[in-house]
Amino acid sequence: MKNLAEVKFLDRMESFSIHSLLLALFFLCIRDLRISFSQQGICSAPSILDSPPLYWKATNPTLSPAHLRELPGFTRSVYGKDHALITPESHVFSPLPDWINTLGAYLITPPMGSHFVMYLAKMQENSKSGLPPSDVERFLFVLQGVVTLSIMSGINHELEVDSYAYLPPNLEHSLKSDNFATLIVFERRHAHLENHMADLIVGSTDKQSLLETPGEVFELRKLLPTSLAYDFNIHIMDFQPGEFLNVKEVHYNQHGLLILEGQGIYRLGNSWYPVEAGDAIWMAPFVPQWYGALGKTRSRYLLYKDVNRNPLL
Structure with a gap:
């Protein structure tokens, strides 16, 4: 005891x-x-009352699977003859030609087989864009921050997140940012049709009406007019968790895609890829393609699609 x-x-x-x-x-x-x-920063401590800005995951992506984030040499990026998946850990930024205080990462370029380019532009403080080459049209979509679009006629447009602009070929313009901003930019040599003139377009996704999608469940918005003057369009496609494409698409159109929100599975050819916000995809003509949304939140992506032109031309 x-x-x-x-x-x-x-x-x-x-x-x-x-x-x-x-x-x-x-x-x-x-x-x-x-x-x-x-x-x-102590002033930016998270609060349950704060909601993250739109598309914050597209500009601050995570790498998955999480336990491989620090594995040397690991990437989810894939490059093939008819498709490519370019994930954020593979982005290589360098100064954009003719832009001031702006870094760019080209995600899709003609050497892949595309007839357009798609790149990220990270504008820093006191940054300014350059002009595209002669006869090249430009489309930009704001992912982060605010930019000022100035047309040489003296008209200015303030573009915030989810805003966009289409600049016809040879239109004198500039983009300026006093602070940090991120854009996704598409450029291609315009396939002009006689008697059809493309105009300047400035808008935002939330101002575009939902379009009918017979046989499908996803929500579709088109950011450009469907008239013959435009040789491509930009689609915003929304999927709720569990929704998927009904059609297993195989077609002559090329695609450039950026996932803005959510996550899912993309079929490209005979491969199936887990994808998430921040991932970019190139699809060549006639590659089999399909998407299904996963996770607990909405999945949204931005899609380039060439339209209104005879494939022979």
Whole structure:
């Protein structure tokens, strides 16, 4: 049997252990808070009342699977003869030609087999765009920040997140940003049709009406007019979790795609790829393609599609 002194000693040791454990947990919490504040800034600490900005995952993507993020050499990017998946960990940024204080990452270019380019433009403080080459049309969509579109006629447009602009070929214009902004940009040499003139278009996704999609469940918006003056269109397609394309598409049109929100599975050819916000895809003519949305939130992507032109031309 333990004497009274031994019992008191054991009680003190048990109390000391509990206090030590609580103190250790307290310092761990303090350390985590310091790390959080150092990464985000004390004024930007997350709040359950704050909602993240639109498309924040497209400009701040995660890499999946999570346990491979730090594995040297790991990437989900794939390049093939009829499709490519370019994921954010593979982006290579360099100064954009003729742009000021702007870094660009080309995601789709003609050497792949495309007749258009698709690139990310990261505008820094006091940045300004250059002009595309002669006879090249440009479409831009704002993913982050605010940019000012100035037309040489003296007209200015403030473009915020989810806003876009189509610039006809040879239109004098500039894009300026006082702070950080991210754009997705498409450019291609315009396939002009006689007696059909493309006009400047400025708009935002939420101002575009939903279009009918017979036999499908996804929501569709077209950002450009469907008239013959335009040789491509940009579609915004929304899928709720579990929704998918009914048609397993195989067609002559080329596609350039950027996932803006959510995650899912994309079939390209005979391969099936997990995809998420921030991923870019190129699809050559006649590659089998299909998409199904996964996760718990809406899936949205932006899609380039060439239209209104005879494939022989």
